Every structure is written in C-alpha cells, then in structure tokens.
Amino acid sequence: MRVLVKGAGVAGLTAAFELARRGAAVTVADVRHGRGGNASWFAGGMLAPWCERESAEQPVLDLGRGAADWWEAVLPGQVTQAGTLVVAPPRDSGELDRFAGRTSGHRWLDEAEIARLEPDLAERFRRGLFFPGEAHLDPRRAMAALHDKLVAMGVDISFATDARQLPGFEHEIDCTGMAADDGRLRGVRGEMMILHTPDIALSRPVRLLHPRFPLYTVPRANHRFMIGATMIESDGAGPVTVRSMMELLGTACALHPAFGEAGIVETGVGVRPAFSDNLPRVEARGNTVAINGLYRHGFLLAPAMARQAAELVFADEPMELA
Template sequence: MRVLVKGAGVAGLTAAFEFATRGVSVTVTETRQTLGGNASWFAGGMLAPWCERESAEQPVLDLGRNAADWWDAVLPGQVTRAGTLVVAMPRDAGELDRFASRTSGHRRVDEDEIAILEPDLAGRFRRGLLFPDEAHLDPRQAMAALHDRLAAMGVKFRFGADARHGSGFNRQIDCTGMGAVDDRLRGVRGEMLILRTADISMSRPVRLLHPRFPLYAVPRTDHSFMIGATMIESQSAGPVTARSMMELLGAAYALHPAFGEAKIVETGVGVRPAFPDNLPRVEARGTTVAINGLYRHGFLLAPAMARQAADLVFSQDRTKELAHETDRQRRSA
C-alpha cells in the first residue's frame, strides 16, 4: 500500500507515523516550503484532557487521556509530566469552584502547596487545583523530532508541493485543516505571545482563571513562556490585534508582575479548524480519509485520530479482500 498524507501539521505527522509503523509506504506533502507556520506551530502543547473537559465534551477526555503516553513512547524526552496548576485571584474564587465542578482528575491545593509547586508564585494565590496526570511538550521541538524520526523510517517529504492531484497512491489522508474543502468547518483564531524573562521559573503550565479572559502560561526552554490564547470566531490569520496583545499581557502581569518586564520574543496567530460541535472527525470519502476539526486540541487528540484513520483504512481493505475471496470462491464452485 502507498499512502499520500496531505499536510505536515500535527495531524499529518501523527497520521504518517501511524501508517508507517504498519508497514505502509508513506509520502507527506506540504504546501509550505518548510515545517511549521501552521496552527500546530502556534499551539500551547498542553496534554491536558482533564482541564480541557471544563469547556469540551466527554470525547475529548476519552480520546486524549493516553496522548502523553503516545508522545512519550514515540519521542522519548519530549514530554514533561509535571501536571497542570489552575489558579485564580481571590476575587475570582468562584471561577475556581466552577472549573472544579466541571472537571475531574484534580485535587485542591492551598497557598502553602502552591508555593511548593511553583515557588515564584508563593503568596500570590490562596487556592488552586492541581491536575497531576497532565503533561506538556514544546510543539515545535516535537514536530521537528517527529519529522526526523519519520524521515529515518523512510517516509518521504515534499515541501512546497501541490498535492491536489496526487496520483499513484492507494489512499490519500487529508490533514489540511482549514485548507480542506468542507463547508462545515469554521476557523477559530488563536493568538499567542512568547515572552522571555529570567525573573520567573515555572515547572508546569499554569492556568489563570478570569471571568472575562482566562490565560495559560506554558514554560519553554531558555526562560521563555508561551502565553495564550484568544479564541475568536474568525478565519483571519492576520497579525495579533492591539486589544488581544493588551489582554494577554494584562493577564500575564496578573499571574506575576515580573512578566511586565519580560521581552516579547514573538507573537503568532493560528487558525484552528472546528466543526459545529467542536469535536474532531475521521471520515472516508472514496479512497480519501479526512482527519479534521481538531480545534484547540491538536497535540492532545492527533494520536487517537491518526489511529482511527489507519484502522479505518485497514478495515476497508480487509472488507474488500473478504469480498474478493468470497467472489472467487463462488466463481470456482
């Protein structure tokens, strides 16, 4: 079997891995000239199915609970398993209770334990929630490492290629996100910042709850933090707006005043594809199987969706084999 995977975002890369490990000859095409620049490139990289359940449906938790194990097995050393800390200012304590009521897999922590978990946040928050089984990774490092592993496995990459008329393949796996022709999809714009400051250290993603603008801060290497993210119903991939910049920086300052002196290393925008119910889909259309609608859960859900796509293709082929064998037996009877 020869499979063409269209799109080198996290959905395409995980799909390529799933098929390659099953002995399939895989080619990945990407219209961009290099790896990155897509919505996956601007992701937070939080493998946080229990936290996401606060605003997502149960399938997100069910599909994502094994994501950290998948990434850890495929890319050893890329995953940090330190959990997620959720906090709120004293005036927003009700938001913390609401978050707790809509999630599971957490335990409450007090001011003293917050100081132990994140010393630089000592004295800033009285209560919080710790989700100990959650994890995170750096999306850019993970994508580069997965690309290199796939190349070592014999997967071919064609960057700057138009795969609309790919031929010579038994199957095409469409992982083009907002580039797919699907009237059901809508774009959800997410804006982020990368700040750098040596005055703050964090061991895990920290989510600051706010009734108007919740924020997450994810530690990266070199004293950097990914600060995100907005959710705007828009397909515009233009620069970060002044309003979003102020809200992101204001929320970061509320988390810790030292962010006020941080350097703004980068701003970015990713447009995430979403179906009306915000749940992903794996769908077959002839010889094409589409993986789409990962919304804000790309790194969390991509492994499970890639497995579903591969299972679907192999089950289709097995059904065809059985049908051909039955037909052959009838003709020879």
C-alpha cells in the same frame, strides 16, 4: 500499500507515523515551504484532557487520556509530565469553584501547597487546583523530532508541493485543516505570545482563571514562556490585535508582575479548524480518509485520530468514525 498524506501539521505527521509503523509506504506533501506557519506551529502543547473537559465534551477526555504516553513512547524525552496548576485571584475564586465542578482528576491546593509546587507563585494565590496526570511538550521541538523520525523510517516528506501533482497512491489522508474543501468547518482564531524573562521559573503549565479572559502560561526552554490564547470566531490570520496583546499581557502580569519586564520574543496567530460541536472527525470517502476539526486540541487528540485513520486504511471495509 502506498499512502499519500496531505498536510504536514500535527495531524498529518502523526497519521504518517501510524501508517508507517503498520508497514505502509508513506509520502507526506505540504504546500508550505517548511514546518512553520500552520496552526500546529502556534500551539501551546498542553496535553491536558482533564482541564480541557471544563469546556469540551466527554470524547475529548476519552480520546486525550493516552496522548502523553503516545508522545513519550514515540519521542522519548519530549514530554514533561509535571501536571497542570490552575489558579485564580481571590476576587475570581468563584471561577475556580466552577472549573472544579466541571472537571475531574484534580486535587485542591492551599497557599502553602501552591508555593511548594511553584515557588515563584508563593503568596500570590490562596488556593488552586492541581491536575497531576497532565503533561506538556514544546510543539516546535516535537514536530521537528517527529519529522526526523519519519524520515528515518523511510517516509518521504515534501514541502512546497502540490499533492495533486503526486498521483498513483492507493489511499490518501487529508489533513489540510482549514484548506480542506469542507463547508462544515469554521475557523477559530487563537493569538499567542512568547515572552522571555529570567526572573520567573515555572515547572508546568499554569492556567489563570478570569471570567472574561482566562490565560495559560506554558514554560519553554531558555527562560521563555508561551502565553495564550484567544478564541475568536474568525478565520482571519492577520497579526495579533492591540486589544488581544493588551489583554494577554495584562493577564500575564496578574499571574506574576515580573512578566511586565519580560521581552516580547514573538507574537503569532493560528486558525484552528472546528466543526459545529468542536469535536474532531475521522471520515472515509472512497480511498480518502479525512482528519479534521481538531479545534484547540491538536497535540492532545492527534494521536487518537491518527490511529483511527490508520485503522480505516487497513480495514477490509472502510467505515466512518466520529
């Protein structure tokens, strides 16, 4: 069975893997000239289904529970399973109670327990929530490793390629995100920054709650931290705005003042495709299966969506999954 996967973001590459492992001859085509520049490139890489349940519907938790195990099984050593820490300044302690009331899979920490978990946050927060079942990865490293694994499996991956010039496939998987011809999608703009400082050490993602501008910080290699992200109802992919940069940096300094001396390594914008209910879709239309609407949950939900898509391709009678 020959299958064409359109799009080499996280949805496309995970779909290609699930198809190839089932025996399909897979070609991946992407109009971009390389892996950079898509929404996956600017993702946080948090595999945090319990935290995401605070603002997402139950299917996000159900579909995302197995994401960390999938990534670790496919790319051993890429996943850090250290949980997620959620904190709030004393003046915003009500936000912490609200977050706890909307989530599960956590336990409360006092000030001393926060310090044992993250010594650099000692005496900064009186209480917090710890989600031990969550994990994170570096999206760019993971995408590169998955690309190489697919090539080793015999998958043909072509960048700067128009998929319309590649006929003769029995099935197609459309993973083109906002570029898909789907009038139901809207763009949600997410702005992020990568900071460098040797003065802070964190072992896991830390979410700082704020009633207007919550922030997450994800540790990366070489004393770098990804901080983000805004959620703006817009499909504009222009540079990070001054307002967003000020708010991101201000909130980062509220987490730890040493971020005020950090170097700004990179800023970026990713436009996440979303349906009206912010839930993903895997839909079959003839010999085409579309994966779309992963919203802010790309690395978390892509494995489950890829499995659904592969099952549709190999099923005797195509059906629609939501």
